[in-house]
Each structure stands twice: as structure tokens, then as C-alpha cells.
Amino acid sequence: METDAEIEASHAQAQARESVLAPEQEIFVTVSDALEYLFCPRFIYFMHCLDIAQREERRFKVQKGRELHDSREKVNRDYVRKKLNCVRKEISVYLTSHKYHFKGEVDEILFLDDGTAAPLDYKYAEFKDTVYKTHKFQAALYGLLIMEHFGVDVKRGFVCYTRSNNHVEEIDFQQKDYEKAKEIVREILMIIQRGYYPEGTKQKVRCVDCTYRNICV
Ligand code: SF4
Numbered sequence: 001m002e003t004d005a006e007i008e009a010s011h012a013q014a015q016a017r018e019s020v021l022a023p024e025q026e027i028f029v030t031v032s033d034a035l036e037y038l039f040c041p042r043f044i045y046f047m048h049c050l051d052i053a054q055r056e057e058r059r060f061k062v063q064k065g066r067e068l069h070d071s072r073e074k075v076n077r078d079y080v081r082k083k084l085n086c087v088r089k090e091i092s093v094y095l096t097s098h099k100y101h102f103k104g105e106v107d108e109i110l111f112l113d114d115g116t117a118a119p120l121d122y123k124y125a126e127f128k129d130t131v132y133k134t135h136k137f138q139a140a141l142y143g144l145l146i147m148e149h150f151g152v153d154v155k156r157g158f159v160c161y162t163r164s165n166n167h168v169e170e171i172d173f174q175q176k177d178y179e180k181a182k183e184i185v186r187e188i189l190m191i192i193q194r195g196y197y198p199e200g201t202k203q204k205v206r207c208v209d210c211t212y213r214n215i216c217v
Contacts (some may be wrong), residue, residue: 028096029188031104031138037188038134039206041198044191046212055211077108080160080168084120086110095145102185106142109150110158117146120158120168127161131169135159139171140181 036043036054046052081089088111096103108120119142123135139157147154157171190196200207200216207213 026098026101027189027192028101028103029185029192030102031141033188034137034141034184035134037184038137040201040210041187041191042200042212042216044188045195045197046215048192049195052212052215076166080120080166081108081110083168084110084118084158085113087113095142095149097145097148099148100144100182100185101189102141102145104142104145106145109146111152116153116155117150118154118156118158119143119146120160122160122162125161125163127164127167127169131159131171136171136177137181137184140173140177141185143173144178144181 033044033048036047043054047054090109090111092105092107093109094103094105106119107122110118110120112118119139121135121139121142139159143154143157146152155173157173159169159171161167161169187198191198207216210216
């Protein structure tokens, strides 16, 4: 016999199928979507196609809140920028790409003395000898937005780890990073627009306390 959760899931799946039949609107993927997708692609399906919110949605909200608080209150941004040969900057820039159907707010855009630009993102986090995949692709997505909007090359990005004495880590973008970033956006759009049910994360430890574990098959 079906459980309540299964019934709810079937009902929602039917709604998702119906919504696929509706004319497609212009949909924009956000940075939060990309972060959720990188955690587990199925989150996108459950959140956007079945409209079931995550219990631990606060994960990103709390993180974002901390980042904002920390970056505004404690970080000497001028000092950080000075180290990066920045000749001009723009702060909190909201950019939309109609080409890639992606939008996001870049903490800072640095225009560098070699004529290129770079996103600078502040993380309320410690630097642990590596730039996490999520931080790297977030930066690459910002890079795509900056290139399209300002018509300049973006060869690198910076992440400032405010809990490691404002350690700034440079990411050198390769073409394959941009291709992967575009692929992430394409796949998220495919899930949202076509109701495509993606593979779940390979890191099964993430399933243990997942909101969707009862309906995820
Ligand atoms: S149970 Fe695992 S595979 Fe399913 S949505 Fe959650 S994290 Fe992803």
C-alpha cells in the first residue's frame, strides 16, 4: 500500500508532467540552484518540479547571512583588492544572461591592470588547502556573466576566505571549467523545463538526513 509520502509524490509528479505541457517561459537558473545541483541534482527536481521545499533550506540562508554580515562588518575590502592589482571595481552587481538563462549577484567585479576582469567572492569559511567544487563553479558562472555583460576576458576568479585571515585564493579558469559551468546550467534547465528526473548524488552519505529520502527512488 502506498504511503502518504508516495501518494504526495505521485500527485506532484502528475502536476509536474502537466506543467511540462504548458508553453515554456523564459526561466533563469540562479546561483542557489547551481549550489543545490552540485550537492545533489535531484534537489532541483524535488524543489522546482514537485515544489517540495527543503527542510534544511536554511543551510544556504544561514551561510549567506553570515557571509554578508562578515564581509560588511569585518573585512577590509580595500586591503584585499589592493593585493590583486585591481584598477577599478564594481560591488554587488546583479547580472542576467539571456544567452545562458542564468542570473546572479557578483560580490565584486575587479577590473585588473592586464585588461581582464575577475569575480571576487567572500566566503565565511576557512581555507582548507583546496577550493571546493561549489566555490569554483560558482566563480566560473560569475565569469560567464561578466564576460557577456562587460565584453572582457575573465581568466581567473578570486575567493576570499574570511575565517582564514582573509586568505585570497586564485582560480585559473580553463575553457573546460566554463564548459562544465554551462553544462550545469543546461542540465538544471532541462530538469525544470522538461521535468527530467536526474541521477542522485554519488555521495550516498548525503542521503542519510536528506529531506527527500522517503520519496527519492
Ligand atoms: S536522498 Fe540522496 S539522492 Fe535522493 S535527493 Fe536526497 S541526497 Fe539526493
